[in-house]
Amino acid sequence: MQAGLTAPATIIPHLARLALVGLLLLTPIWGRDHAARLPWLYLVVLAFAVALFAAPLVRALALRCGVLDMPAARKVHDVATPLLGGAAVYGAFAVTVLSNFDFSLQLKGVAVGATLVVAIGILDDITDLRASLKLLGHVGAAVTAIAYGVVLNIAPYWVPGFAWLNVGLTILWFVTVTNAIQFLDGMDGLATGLGIIAGIFFSIAALQTEQRYLMYLSAALVGACLGFLPYNFRPGRAQIFLGDSGATFIGFTLAGLAVMGEWAEGDPLIALLTPLLILGVPLFDIGFVGVARIVTGKVHSLPEWLAYTGRDHIHHRFEQLGLTRKQSVLLIFFLAATLGLSAILLKDATPHEAVLVLVQAACVLAIVAVLEGVGRWRPRP
Secondary structure, three states: OHHHHHHHHHHHHHHHHHHHHHHHHHOOOOOOOHHHOOOHHHHHHHHHHHHHHHHHHHHHHHHHHOOEEOOOOOOOOOOOEEOOHHHHHHHHHHHHHHHHOOOOHHHHHHHHHHHHHHHHHHHHHHHOOOHHHHHHHHHHHHHHHHHOOOOOOOOOOOOOOHHHHHHHHHHHHHHHHHHHHHHOOOOOOHHHHHHHHHHHHHHHHHHHOOOHHHHHHHHHHHHHHHHHHHHHOOOOOOOOOOHHHHHHHHHHHHHHHHHHOOOOOOOHHHHHHHHHHHOHHHHHHHHHHHHHHHHOOOOOOHHHHHHOOOOOOHHHHHHHOOOOHHHHHHHHHHHHHHHHHHHHHOOOOOHHHHHHHHHHHHHHHHHHHHHHHHHHOOOOO
């Protein structure tokens, strides 16, 4: 009798999630210019519902195909766990965007580039690609976005070759942010939660600068990450991991949002610092770890740096200080939120106030650097 009740008990929640997705997709709340008027919360809920429905299906597929993340010395989990969760996050984002947005040229570039990144990530989850091949793929995805006009405008026009310099800086930005989020995908919920926090602050910054299109686009990413979080950041162990496909997708999309936005009209410094602060934690981590590995002689060349894997990221250091894994993740969330608040305070700040905000952010990161230094010399649990 119990066996007979198991199948309906399993199917009913899936049907309920599917019904919610269908209802949201059919909700007639937009007009002809709907991309400019869709409610932020609706997009979050729609992407959330799609991810919540898709994640168990992807998990079942990963289990069936044997796409599992096996325990290892440098990893924090001790049970084989299904990968490919990024496919659910990407699918939720794609469904939300395709059903509600008119594609601008730049959005097409970010969407195509993100799709390439997800494909590379899925291949890596299945076959464990070489780091150099993944890097080449990320560069190719960045170049694809650039071909659609997604280019930073940092170098002044009077600098010789300023256009090519901007292209080079754009490639560096995409590759750095994409891999910074991927490197932080080492504890349950960390990369997904950072995607949610950054997406929320990009939404606020976009609202401040009257860029509603980007505000709503950020909402789709927030909802997709939120829908995946219950399966990954939960009591006990995670049911499914993002995998490289999910972490790199979140990173690439956040990098694209930053480049697409105009974060401070007439003030290039504030325009540059706003996304840097919103993404301050992952950018600090990749920079700090990279310098530390070179200084300590752990790596001596770019190929070695790409191939090196170790337990020396910010979440590892916090755990070595004695925090539990969930405490480490929550502390990093608070740090990211603190820097995000600093970013939105820059919008209407006077030069004096902006300097104080930046000094405050620098102090926060200095505290993190000290804590990481202490954690480096603590024995591993």
